[in-house]
Amino acid sequence: MPSSLAGKVIFITGAASGIGRSTAIKLHGLGAVLVLTDINEPGLAETLALCGGGGGGTPTPSSHSTFALDVSDPEAVDRVVAAAAARHGRLDHVFNCAGINPTAAALTATSVAYFDRLVGANLKGVFNVTKATAPHVAAPGGSYVNVSSISGWNPTAGTAVYCATKFAVVGFSKCMALELGPAGVRVNVVAPGYIDTPTNAGIARGTPEARLAMEQGNALGRMGTPADVADVVAFLMSDGARYMNGSVVQVDGMLKT
Template sequence: MPLQFQDKVVLITGGGSGIGCATAIKLSNLGATLALCDINFDNLEATAKLCASTLCHLDDVDVGSTQEVSKFVETVVSKFGAIHHVFNCAGVNPTSYPLETTTDEYWDKLVNTNLKGIYNVTRAVIPHLKSGASFVNVSSISGLRASAQQAIYCATKYGVIGFSKCMALELGPKGIRTNIVAPGYIDTPTNAGIVKGGEAVTRMINGNALGRLGTPEDVADVVAFLFSEESRYMNGSVVEIDGGIKMSSTTSG
């Protein structure tokens, strides 16, 4: 039976580009009502045009801001009456720095978005969820494997997994599931390797058994499955979406 999301409201952070945008399009095609946020409103509007067959609410939100997140969630519930699924996708990709040259500003930027952002959204949404709801949170292969000169990014992505597994334990008795996706080398505009280009892209392509970069759609398909009833006994799972990663120091995204 094909996945169906009619009468389901799905909240997606980071919906303006990459994996968040692809997931919005996927769920729109499956009938979901969407609540999308991003720090770039123009990008959100572009996503909404690609989801023209469904009802969307758009808002520019810094997920690291408790106040902005709370206002967004309250607006979504007021407008649609419920939230059924949450895709915590907003994140900042890494820039490689030796630890001794890492700045407080860089730490704050990554931690506030990649980790505190999930905390803010989760805390704001929980009071509005009922049994059958679910979360999917975005970690990374860098949440499972360390990378030199990416200590701060790895810390946030390892943190996402730990936080999400605690969510699964705490919310599971209420019938609310939490799962995690850990993408590998995905072809998105903000992927550090894509930005570098050239040999960095070649290393990523050669860095997994399938010999290609992943696409945002590859991740979106897994997210839709994790929201569906077909994954009803998955809770606290980490799903690696990496094409069969090899042991290497290639930059992840």
């Protein structure tokens, strides 16, 4: 059976590594046309190569495209979205994956610069991309998938700013589900747990003991993989999730309490 995502144009932020890259590879395999964006240009080029290199030759609306993008910069987001929409003619789905993982620190040791950096990427970035892409997303039938975290409802000491951004993504997404739903555009959230990605290295693999604690604290006895999340993202964009709107899907293997 052909994939319901075949030929769909999908805008992805944070595509240079981890969950963003794995999702791009998954969607490429399903026949989607990808707009890959990230602040990390070398990583972005690697992702494009893993997704068939964009088709080679002169770019066409049916070949993948890449754009260097800092999602915290609204003017840059507007330029990239306009260029992507002009090249591909429309956007069908948006995956807001760009973000920064936390560095554990007490609130009293947290700088304003750190606050601005996390809020800029994790929350303002979702706002910027959603606002810019909304006029171009196919309606009905389009969708957004935004990345929160298990920290979006399960606060932990030392990660106040990160938790605040991830709580906010859930609230923002549910409001957008109400605003865009009448046009037939869905907005859902994935909330990953401990996922084995490069950006989690400092948290999950700082010491063997830390990694073991994460594995033993999970009902499935392991950390998640980017592919575990990518499969859920692809489902949420597909026709199989056509009546899911405003949902928050945990992808965490079930943490032990």
